[in-house]
Amino acid sequence: MTNPALETRALRKTFGGLVATDTVDFRLEAGARHALIGPNGAGKTTFVNLLSGALQPTSGSIHLEGRDITAWPASKRARAGLSRTFQINQLFAGLTPLQSVVLTLAQAEETGGGSAGLMDLFRSAGSNGARIEEAAAILENLHLGACLDKEIATLAYGQQRLIEIAIALAAKPRVLLLDEPAAGISQEERELILGVIGALPSAMAIVLIEHDMDLVFRFARSITVLVNGAVLTTGSVAEISADERVRKVYLGEGEHA
Amino acid sequence: MRGPARFRSMQTGWRWYEIVFWAAAFAMLVLAPSRLLLLNEIAIFALLALSLDLILGFAGIVSLGHAAFFGVGAYTAGLLAKHFSEHALLGDPTIGLGIAALTAAIIGFASSFLVLRGSDLTRLMVTLGVALIVQEIANRLDWITGGADGLQGVLPRPVLGAFEFDLYGRTAATYSLVVLFIAFVVARQVVHAPFGLGLKAIRDNRLRAEAIGIPVNRRLIAIYTLAAALAGMAGALLAQTTQFASLDMLDFQRSAEALLMLVIGGAGNLFGGLLGAIVFAIAHDVLKGITAQYWQFWLGLSLIILVLFARGGLTGLLRLLYRRVRPEAAP
Ligand SMILES: Nc1ncnc2c1ncn2[C@@H]1O[C@H](COP(=O)(O)OP(=O)(O)O)[C@@H](O)[C@H]1O
Numbered sequence: 001m002t003n004p005a006l007e008t009r010a011l012r013k014t015f016g017g018l019v020a021t022d023t024v025d026f027r028l029e030a031g032a033r034h035a036l037i038g039p040n041g042a043g044k045t046t047f048v049n050l051l052s053g054a055l056q057p058t059s060g061s062i063h064l065e066g067r068d069i070t071a072w073p074a075s076k077r078a079r080a081g082l083s084r085t086f087q088i089n090q091l092f093a094g095l096t097p098l099q100s101v102v103l104t105l106a107q108a109e110e111t112g113g114g115s116a117g118l119m120d121l122f123r124s125a126g127s128n129g130a131r132i133e134e135a136a137a138i139l140e141n142l143h144l145g146a147c148l149d150k151e152i153a154t155l156a157y158g159q160q161r162l163i164e165i166a167i168a169l170a171a172k173p174r175v176l177l178l179d180e181p182a183a184g185i186s187q188e189e190r191e192l193i194l195g196v197i198g199a200l201p202s203a204m205a206i207v208l209i210e211h212d213m214d215l216v217f218r219f220a221r222s223i224t225v226l227v228n229g230a231v232l233t234t235g236s237v238a239e240i241s242a243d244e245r246v247r248k249v250y251l252g253e254g255e256h257a
Numbered sequence: 258m259r260g261p262a263r264f265r266s267m268q269t270g271w272r273w274y275e276i277v278f279w280a281a282a283f284a285m286l287v288l289a290p291s292r293l294l295l296l297n298e299i300a301i302f303a304l305l306a307l308s309l310d311l312i313l314g315f316a317g318i319v320s321l322g323h324a325a326f327f328g329v330g331a332y333t334a335g336l337l338a339k340h341f342s343e344h345a346l347l348g349d350p351t352i353g354l355g356i357a358a359l360t361a362a363i364i365g366f367a368s369s370f371l372v373l374r375g376s377d378l379t380r381l382m383v384t385l386g387v388a389l390i391v392q393e394i395a396n397r398l399d400w401i402t403g404g405a406d407g408l409q410g411v412l413p414r415p416v417l418g419a420f421e422f423d424l425y426g427r428t429a430a431t432y433s434l435v436v437l438f439i440a441f442v443v444a445r446q447v448v449h450a451p452f453g454l455g456l457k458a459i460r461d462n463r464l465r466a467e468a469i470g471i472p473v474n475r476r477l478i479a480i481y482t483l484a485a486a487l488a489g490m491a492g493a494l495l496a497q498t499t500q501f502a503s504l505d506m507l508d509f510q511r512s513a514e515a516l517l518m519l520v521i522g523g524a525g526n527l528f529g530g531l532l533g534a535i536v537f538a539i540a541h542d543v544l545k546g547i548t549a550q551y552w553q554f555w556l557g558l559s560l561i562i563l564v565l566f567a568r569g570g571l572t573g574l575l576r577l578l579y580r581r582v583r584p585e586a587a588p
């Protein structure tokens with residue numbers, strides 16, 4: 001029996017009296033294409049924050065490929081292969097997209113560890129031609145080729161949204177968490193994102209938070225529905241779309257709830 | 258030049274203005290034989306400002322206590338020069354410089370843990386507090402430091418056993434400039450590497466920096482320690498070349514001046530501190546000649562104008578001008 005890529009046991013997070021994550025048992029298999037849905041305020045972002053280490057849980061545990069990572073800081077989880085995007089852009093405003101992605105690639109390689117990694121940390125970033133080309137390719141794949149060396153702060157929102165994803169991909173994760181990556185951007189850009197995500201290595205486990213059910217059904221093979229911090233149900237796309245309770249609390253509210 | 262090619266040249270090669278700057282700086286040793294003491298002072302200020310730029314401009318740590326490391330370096334080098342003037346090795350200024358850097362680095366490392374977390378305001382207060390404590394310790398240890406009278410009898414040996422310090426400041430200016438240049442090369446290497454990009458990432462967005470795997474605390478400790486070492490070297494240079502160390506080298510005013518130089522020159526690009534130090538020292542020199550009393554008034558006024566109208570300082574202005582002239586090539 002193999003370990004799941006990511007697992008939570010009785011995970012709980014409270015903000016004062018509010019239970020944002022309510023005793024969640026979650027299991028993500030390697031190579032999963034999983035969607036996490038639920039109305040606004042259901043606790044989706046909080047759950048991702050707990051998984052990535054941006055928040056500490058009140059109780060319960062988190063396991064990455066069998067290792068208990070509950071006490072690990074976010075940076076250590078990232079180095080262990082867990083990467084995420086943010087619902088609200090979290091970018092390096094003063095850097096260029098190319099610098100951001102080169103940095104992330106260098107960081108992912110450093111994870112290999114040892115003194116070689118340490119040496120690389122202090123070698124000119126411009127001296128590793130292959131890495132720069134790789135960074136450029138990641139950005140060009142997201143149609144960002146025209147703004148490689150513009151300061152991120154000066155770019156349009158849609159482009160910044162794509163940079164969110166570029167950085168998360170550059171970390172070469174084994175588990176990728178995408179928090180509403182397609183929120184607030186054009187239809188064209190949404191299709192672009194879906195295409196890029198769809199072409200990711202099949203061994204990578206991916207969780208997508210998304211409100212657009214059309215996008216969810218095209219991407220996901222399995223779905224978890226979160227309501228008031230708790231898992232309402234988990235199942236295949238067919239099971240979830242047929243589930244009466246889900247229709248009532250979520251699908252019934254219309255596609256862009 | 259765009260994309261990968263542009264990135265490569267910006268992160269690796271020496272740019273023309275860097276070469277011009279350093280050629281001009283070293284040419285001053287020959288061209289301005291009567292102003293070598295001023296040149297020495299500028300090089301020392303510049304090293305202090307450069308070290309502050311590493312933590313403020315790159316890592317985003319504001320400090321009002323950088324003089325702590327400057328002063329520790331000054332006293333360390335001063336004490337070594339005083340007590341080992343007969344010792345060929347320990348009495349040599351370069352060894353003194355190294356030990357001063359190490360001492361300042363140790364204090365920097367120890368105090369770095371206090372600036373890891375917290376808002377800018379907490380950091381300002383914590384760095385200020387550390388500097389005040391260090392100054393008070395130096396004051397209390399007057400049997401070692403000379404207390405309020407300063408450290409007397411600092412008699413540095415010739416640099417590398419060969420270059421005697423002279424009255425005109427020739428050796429002093431050359432020595433300080435060479436040390437500044439070496440520090441610049443080291444700082445340049447650090448900031449152009451993934452390590453430096455990581456610092457900027459931490460400065461811009463700590464949350465995301467952590468999310469891409471950067472061990473933020475470890476990086477901040479490392480750069481704070483390095484900056485302390487460089488500031489300690491600047492202090493050591495001052496003590497060695499002026500044959501004196503005093504409590505005002507640990508003073509708040511010195512920390513504030515270093516910050517001022519960075520604001521004048523522009524933070525986050527290594528040259529800001531250097532240009533700021535030049536402008537500061539020359540303004541000090543010129544304005545003092547005109548109005549001995551009120552030079553700080555004019556300095557204050559120009560500071561306000563700079564902050565209101567040119568946030569990036571002199572380097573920011575230069576970049577703006579350069580973009581006008583060559584829109585494609587601007588750094
Ligand atoms: N840092 C926080 N402090 C207090 N309450 C929070 C915090 N973050 C989220 N919440 C609350 O937790 C609940 C879940 O929020 P969130 O995880 O953002 O939901 P979703 O992403 O599903 O829209 C909401 O009621 C929200 O107001």
Ligand SMILES: [Mg+2]
Binds near residue numbers: 044045046087
């Ligand atoms: Mg959310």
